[in-house]
Amino acid sequence: MTAVDLALRTVLYALSALVTACILLLAVLLAAVVVRARMRRAREAASAAARPLLHGAVVAYLAGSPETGGLRLYLKKQRGDVADAILLFQNTVTGSARDRLCQLAQEFGLVDDWCAESKSRDLLRRRTAFSRLACASVYEPVLRLAEDLLLNATQDPDEEVRLAAARGLLQSRGEEEIEHVFAVAISTSLLTRIVLTEDLRRHAMELCAGPVRTVLRGGNMQRIRAVLEVLVAWERAIPLDDVREFLDHHDRDIRVQAFRLAPLVAANFVTRSALVRALHDSDQEIRTLAVIAAGRLKMTEAMAELASCMRDGDLDMALHAAEALAAMPRGLETLAELASSSNAQTARAASEALAHARSNP
Numbered sequence: 538m539t540a541v542d543l544a545l546r547t548v549l550y551a552l553s554a555l556v557t558a559c560i561l562l563l564a565v566l567l568a569a570v571v572v573r574a575r576m577r578r579a580r581e582a583a584s585a586a587a588r589p590l591l592h593g594a595v596v597a598y599l600a601g602s603p604e605t606g607g608l609r610l611y612l613k614k615q616r617g618d619v620a621d622a623i624l625l626f627q628n629t630v631t632g633s634a635r636d637r638l639c640q641l642a643q644e645f646g647l648v649d650d651w652c653a654e655s656k657s658r659d660l661l662r663r664r665t666a667f668s669r670l671a672c673a674s675v676y677e678p679v680l681r682l683a684e685d686l687l688l689n690a691t692q693d694p695d696e697e698v699r700l701a702a703a704r705g706l707l708q709s710r711g712e713e714e715i716e717h718v719f720a721v722a723i724s725t726s727l728l729t730r731i732v733l734t735e736d737l738r739r740h741a742m743e744l745c746a747g748p749v750r751t752v753l754r755g756g757n758m759q760r761i762r763a764v765l766e767v768l769v770a771w772e773r774a775i776p777l778d779d780v781r782e783f784l785d786h787h788d789r790d791i792r793v794q795a796f797r798l799a800p801l802v803a804a805n806f807v808t809r810s811a812l813v814r815a816l817h818d819s820d821q822e823i824r825t826l827a828v829i830a831a832g833r834l835k836m837t838e839a840m841a842e843l844a845s846c847m848r849d850g851d852l853d854m855a856l857h858a859a860e861a862l863a864a865m866p867r868g869l870e871t872l873a874e875l876a877s878s879s880n881a882q883t884a885r886a887a888s889e890a891l892a893h894a895r896s897n898p
Contacts, residue, residue: 591622598641599626599634605641612645620647620669627672639676648679655686664697671705680709688714691721700729707736715740716748723752723763730763734770745776753777758788765794768801775801784811789820796826800833809836816842825854832861840871847875847883855882859890869894 594607611619623642627635642648651673654666667690674680674687683705690702703718715737722733737744745768752764765783768775780802783795799812815827816839828846831839846858859875862868872894875887 588618588622591618592625595622595626595638599630599637608641608645616645616647616650619645620650623647624669624672627675636676639673639679642673643676643679643682648673648682652683652686655683655690660695663693664695664701667698667701667705671701671708674705674708680705684709688717691717696726696729699725700732703729703733704736712743715744719744719748722767723760730767731770734767737767738771738773741771741773742776750777753783758791762788762791762794765791765798769794769797773801774803777802779805779808781805781808781811784808784815789823792823793826796823796830799826799830804834809834809838812836813839813842816846821851821854824850825857828854828857828861832857832864835865837865840865840868844871844875847886848878848880852882852886855886856889859886860893863890863894 590607591611594605598605598608608619608622620642623638626638630638648670651666651669654662655670657663657666667687670679670683670687674683687702687705690698691706693699693702699721703721706714707718718733719737719740722730722737749764749768752760755761761783768777775798780795780798783791784799786792786795796812796815799808802808804812812827812830812834813836815823816831818824818827824846828843828850831843840862843858843862847855847862850858859872862872869891872887872891875883876891878884878887
């Protein structure tokens with residue numbers, strides 16, 4: 538046997554060993570997948586079987602029964618199912634009943650579990666932990682236990698964790714916590730801001746008295762734009778002195794939000810003058826928003842400009858202008874005259890506004 542034959546035989550043996558090792562590895566991996574799948578199916582079956590019993594036990598507890606033995610039976614092997622059963626009713630009960638559920642979760646050690654899992658490197662476990670802590674933080678003892686975790690988690694790299702932590706912090710209703718969540722809302726993504734805006738609505742007055750004014754007087758364009766978005770989304774009267782500086786702002790996005798906000802703010806002479814000027818703006822969106830604001834504020838001094846918008850604006854603007862005129866004193870008389878205009882768009886907008894006003898006196 539030559540040296541070449543020996544080398545080839547050695548290579549073939551090595552390749553055979555490698556293929557055998559790969560086959561064995563694949564077989565082990567396949568076996569592991571099968572075992573995990575069977576275990577998952579077994580857990581799902583156990584959860585499905587236990588769910589009605591757990592729900593019934595929670596309902597009985599909420600109805601006033603002191604008995605928790607049925608729930609305790611599942612704590613050792615199915616803690617997650619017990620937690621799910623307790624949290625299932627969090628959004629359907631209030632007051633003392635909700636406090637009893639949170640107290641039960643703390644008594645069972647579930648809150649401690651969630652606090653521990655909130656530090657996990659596994660993202661899904663961390664998300665679940667903070668979501669559950671946020672729900673249970675409505676109960677003061679739980680909030681005291683988890684507050685530092687929630688506060689730190691508002692800086693978490695994961696958006697879902699940040700959002701859950703911020704919503705949990707709002708349960709405290711403390712001024713510092715509310716301001717912290719507001720800062721999170723205007724500093725993060727649009728999705729987080731949209732969700733937190735609704736949660737912050739009930740704190741609008743105190744926020745407008747302090748943090749909102751501070752940001753609007755600062756020079757950070759991104760934060761100013763975000764604050765204006767929040768104020769517009771609240772859709773309620775805002776106790777701000779003036780928005781005129783933002784109506785004339787060099788940043789178009791800020792101008793747009795300011796015009797949307799204008800009808801919600803007590804307008805002084807300077808603001809009203811800025812709105813009248815904007816009825817001649819070259820930007821059609823700004824002009825339309827100014828029309829809407831003038832109508833909601835019933836700015837009779839803008840009636841001539843509104844009539845002009847019905848003639849030389851697009852159809853959408855004409856309809857908004859006609860609607861604005863209909864809400865003003867003597868506006869229906871003006872619309873009646875415009876309904877006979879030779880300009881087809883003006884006549885149509887005026888006629889539709891008149892018909893709507895007469896059908897909804």
